[in-house]
Amino acid sequence: MNNTSFELFFSILSVATLIGTVIILIGRLFYKSKSWAATVIDSFTPLARPLAAAIATTAMLGSLYFSEIVNYVPCRLCWYQRIMMYPLAIILIIAAIRRDSKIGWYAVPLASIGASVSTYHWLLERFPNLDAGACEVTVPCEFVWFENFGFVTLPFMAFTGFFAVIVFTTLPIPTNTLEYQ
Numbered sequence: 001m002n003n004t005s006f007e008l009f010f011s012i013l014s015v016a017t018l019i020g021t022v023i024i025l026i027g028r029l030f031y032k033s034k035s036w037a038a039t040v041i042d043s044f045t046p047l048a049r050p051l052a053a054a055i056a057t058t059a060m061l062g063s064l065y066f067s068e069i070v071n072y073v074p075c076r077l078c079w080y081q082r083i084m085m086y087p088l089a090i091i092l093i094i095a096a097i098r099r100d101s102k103i104g105w106y107a108v109p110l111a112s113i114g115a116s117v118s119t120y121h122w123l124l125e126r127f128p129n130l131d132a133g134a135c136e137v138t139v140p141c142e143f144v145w146f147e148n149f150g151f152v153t154l155p156f157m158a159f160t161g162f163f164a165v166i167v168f169t170t171l172p173i174p175t176n177t178l179e180y181q
């Protein structure tokens with residue numbers, strides 16, 4: 001497969017992740033016993049933490065692919081996002097294996113910082129005048145390596161991963177299952 005195929009694959013994966021995450025978030029807002037939201041949330045909750053680990057790991061491997069194989073040079077803001085995502089991948093894998101119900105305490109702060117940086121980075125790509133001195137001339141943060149669907153760029157994909165981690169790790173653990181006891 002060529003580079004364009006990988007860019008499209010990760011873009012589609014990012015949009016699908018965002019749609020699924022928004023559905024889960026809406027379900028949490030309308031959660032009532034015996035409602036559609038309760039059915040969706042209760043069905044999804046046992047998979048939330050392993051899926052958060054898979055998303056963070058995919059984001060980490062994707063960033064390594066684009067920088068080490070495709071040679072997209074990461075800017076300063078990309079590095080800040082990586083500093084948040086790489087530990088998240090490891091922490092979430094361990095938490096999924098251990099079935100750690102308290103992972104939100106560790107994951108949410110890292111993911112929140114990463115989501116903030118990726119949001120700023122994505123906005124900076126759209127509005128370069130927003131640069132507050134974080135970017136370098138040699139590797140500018142507003143440079144867009146690729147864009148799909150008119151909005152999906154590398155910082156957008158990072159935001160999607162961080163957002164999903166926040167939503168999935170803060171889902172309440174079911175108390176009536178043996179899986180998380």
